[in-house]
Amino acid sequence: MGILTREQLLEIYYYMKLTRTIEERLTHLYRQGKIVGGLYRSLGQEGESVASAYALEPGDFIAPMIRNLGSLLVRGVKPWEIFTQYMARGTSPTRGKDSVVHFGSVERGIIPPISHLGDLIPVMAGIALASKMKRLRSVALTYIGDGGTSTGVFHEGLNFAAVFKLPLIVVAEDNGYAYSTPKHKQMAIENIADRAIGYGIFGETVDGNDVEAVYAATRRAVERARQGLGPTLLEVKTFRMRGHAEHDDARYVPAELFEHWRQKDPIDRLVRYLRENNLASEDDLAGIDSRIDAEVEHDLRYAEQSPMPDPSIALQDVYYEGVGSFPPSLEREPTYRRT
Numbered sequence: 001m002g003i004l005t006r007e008q009l010l011e012i013y014y015y016m017k018l019t020r021t022i023e024e025r026l027t028h029l030y031r032q033g034k035i036v037g038g039l040y041r042s043l044g045q046e047g048e049s050v051a052s053a054y055a056l057e058p059g060d061f062i063a064p065m066i067r068n069l070g071s072l073l074v075r076g077v078k079p080w081e082i083f084t085q086y087m088a089r090g091t092s093p094t095r096g097k098d099s100v101v102h103f104g105s106v107e108r109g110i111i112p113p114i115s116h117l118g119d120l121i122p123v124m125a126g127i128a129l130a131s132k133m134k135r136l137r138s139v140a141l142t143y144i145g146d147g148g149t150s151t152g153v154f155h156e157g158l159n160f161a162a163v164f165k166l167p168l169i170v171v172a173e174d175n176g177y178a179y180s181t182p183k184h185k186q187m188a189i190e191n192i193a194d195r196a197i198g199y200g201i202f203g204e205t206v207d208g209n210d211v212e213a214v215y216a217a218t219r220r221a222v223e224r225a226r227q228g229l230g231p232t233l234l235e236v237k238t239f240r241m242r243g244h245a246e247h248d249d250a251r252y253v254p255a256e257l258f259e260h261w262r263q264k265d266p267i268d269r270l271v272r273y274l275r276e277n278n279l280a281s282e283d284d285l286a287g288i289d290s291r292i293d294a295e296v297e298h299d300l301r302y303a304e305q306s307p308m309p310d311p312s313i314a315l316q317d318v319y320y321e322g323v324g325s326f327p328p329s330l331e332r333e334p335t336y337r338r339t
Contacts, residue, residue, distance in 0.1 A: 003216050006279045008054075009270065010288065012211055013280075015050040016267050018292050019070040022079050025300055026086055030246050034304075036088035037099035042067040044241035045175065047266030048208040049143075050074055052171050052234075055218035056109075056141060061127050063111035063120045063142035066100050067240070071143075075108045079296050083303030091302075096309030109138075117148035121157030121170060128166035128231070139225045141169040141218075147178020149192050158231065162199040167225030169218065169232050173208065175240045180252045193235035201231050208236030209266040239264075 004012070023041045030039045042049060049070035053062055064071045069082065084092035085103060093103035104112030111127070113120065124140040131138040148154055149172050161168040172192040176183050189195070196203025202224060206213045214236055221232035239261035243250035274280035 003212050009212075009274060010280060010284065012050055012054055012215075013267070013270055013274070013285070014288050014292065015054070015070055015073050016046040016211070016270065017289065018073055018079070018296070019046045019050065020267065021292050021296050022073075022082055023069065025083070025296060027246065029083075029087065035086050035099075037086075039086070039246040040066040040100060040244070041242045041246070042069055042240070044261060044265060045173065045208065045238045046070045047211040047270070048171065048173065048214045048236040048238055051211040051214035052141065052143075052169075052218045052236075055215050055222060056139065057222075059109065059137060060139045060141065060222075061109045061111060061124070061131075063113060063124050063140070064101065065113050065117075065120075065143045065145070066102075066115075068113075068143050069101060072101060072110065075105075075110055077105070077108070077110070078299060080299035080302050083300050084306055087303055087306075088309065089303060089306040090309040091306040095313060097314070111142075116153075118144060118151035118154040118157070120144070121154050122160065123157075124170075125157045125161040125166055125168050125231075128161060128168040128225075129164060131167055132164070132228075137226055139167045139169060139222050141171065143171045143173060145178060146172065146174045146176070146183050146192060147181065147186055149195065150178075150186055158199050158201070158233065161231040162201045165228060165230035167228075167231070169221045169225060169234060171218075172233060172235045174235055174237050176257070177240070177253065179244045180248075180250075191235060193233055196233040199231075199233070201233060202229070203233040203235070205235040205237065208238030209261075209264045209269060211266060211270055238266075 019042065023043065026035065026039055029035050045067060049068040053071035053074035056062060062071055062075060081093050085094065085101065086099060088096045088099055090096050102112055104110045111123065120142045121144065124142040128140040131140065144154060158170060174183065174192055178186050191205050193203035193205040204217050206217045208214060217234055221234055224232060241258060241261060271285065
């Protein structure tokens, strides 16, 4: 370490700890039956989401996946938006029409994720292409899991970006499992970054639980993108300390593997570094923790007191291609928009 300033490291600590605290509250809500849909935690992976997003600048675009909550917080998303979204409240970013983190914000440069793994790669390649055509400095960054790098759409999107040297960064999260399938059963290579060779682009592998290593590698990718040198495939080695979702007990993962990665926890690791290098006192860390607890409790209370969605807006902002026909009752609904 040594690239980031003390203030930057403390800010990264804040975002990582905020991510974990929010997800802990979400777990309680899930067990109370207050979450609509599934819950997909990033426990153990908070560092790479926060550090990669932290390396971007205003004007850049980011497309997270369901476990990149940390990157959303770095881009300005507030805890109340997360709580109301998971609880499908009428005050949520999607007004209760979707769950998890399936929402975006053009103003904050956030492209909403979708459940089809890999499909964000060509979408973000398109945004990178627009940036290049408009001669902007904007960089597009998105994430993919190790299993997603075996999909056809991942190849098509990254190959397109490589041919046109687009300012695209793809962070490939190698956490060893594609749902319950171990990596060695879904690809014949050790490092995902090796796939960059096939596209003729730059590839790099870093320790995903080392926040400064992730930040530095992302900054290098950003600079290459702004210089017109094309996309980067950045592989981060990390580990998901939960199952695929809260309904998955991950019994297929050996206990010793969990213990191995528990020793490399990104938050504990950063705290040790801050203490050993006299960059933060106990009061500094306690102050940040108290601030997080207050923010989270305030926003959670707001979410729990928020109303459920108004049924009358259910059909607003709904688009369709005109294939087939709606039931007569829906055809009369004036809030549908035809494309």
